[in-house]
Amino acid sequence: MFDAAPENPYPDGLRPDEAPAPHALLTPVLGLLGTWRGRGQGTYPTLAADFTYAQEVTFSHDGRPFLRYEARAWLVDGDDVPLRPSARESGWWRLQPDGRVEALITQPTGIAEISVGHAADGAVDLSTHEVARTPTAKEVDATRRRYTLADDTLAFVHDLAAVGQPLQHHLRAVLRREKREQ
Numbered sequence: 331m332f333d334a335a336p337e338n339p340y341p342d343g344l345r346p347d348e349a350p351a352p353h354a355l356l357t358p359v360l361g362l363l364g365t366w367r368g369r370g371q372g373t374y375p376t377l378a379a380d381f382t383y384a385q386e387v388t389f390s391h392d393g394r395p396f397l398r399y400e401a402r403a404w405l406v407d408g409d410d411v412p413l414r415p416s417a418r419e420s421g422w423w424r425l426q427p428d429g430r431v432e433a434l435i436t437q438p439t440g441i442a443e444i445s446v447g448h449a450a451d452g453a454v455d456l457s458t459h460e461v462a463r464t465p466t467a468k469e470v471d472a473t474r475r476r477y478t479l480a481d482d483t484l485a486f487v488h489d490l491a492a493v494g495q496p497l498q499h500h501l502r503a504v505l506r507r508e509k510r511e512q
């Protein structure tokens with residue numbers, strides 16, 4: 331007879347002051363926990379036109395020294411009307427002593443990034459250590475992701491080296507933390 335597994339006893343936490351207690355190594359990134367929503371602009375020299383997008387980003391944890399990261403974006407027009415789904419990615423940010431971060435991030439476009447960097451004082455800076463690509467993925471060579479946190483606002487800047495272009499600006503966005511229920 332098949333016994334259904336019991337409910338997961340280890341749900342992810344979305345805020346620092348609730349169970350599960352965050353691991354001490356998460357201290358430099360505690361301010362990121364939660365769900366963020368906002369808008370951004372993108373550009374790249376190979377594209378015919380710049381674009382505007384909306385985005386939802388979630389950072390959560392299960393008490394161990396890594397964050398679960400999930401982001402999805404959709405293109406919008408000048409009136410905020412959704413045009414089509416755009417970039418999605420998810421991954422794991424492994425926190426190391428002294429705020430060092432090792433991140434694994436994958437995208438449905440066939441890209442798997444391993445990035446390394448540092449988190450401190452409300453800022454995270456991650457640069458490519460390695461990129462792996464599926465056989466049909468576009469040529470992505472490197473990225474740099476910078477997050478700056480101020481209260482409930484998260485600013486994000488993304489540089490990209492891809493399709494023969496050197497590392498340069500691709501995206502910028504400003505996200506606000508979803509109001510937490512008390």
Ligand code: HEM
Binds near residue numbers: 405
């Ligand atoms: C919020 C996140 C992102 C958004 C909204 C976004 C949006 C776009 C858009 C609209 C394009 C034009 C092609 C198309 O219409 O699909 C594009 C191209 C591209 N993006 Fe992004 N992107 C995002 C993140 C990323 C990331 C994380 C990477 C790589 C790690 C990336 C790599 C590329 C590449 C390689 C191209 C193709 C350039 C070309 O072939 O000329 N993008 N992006």
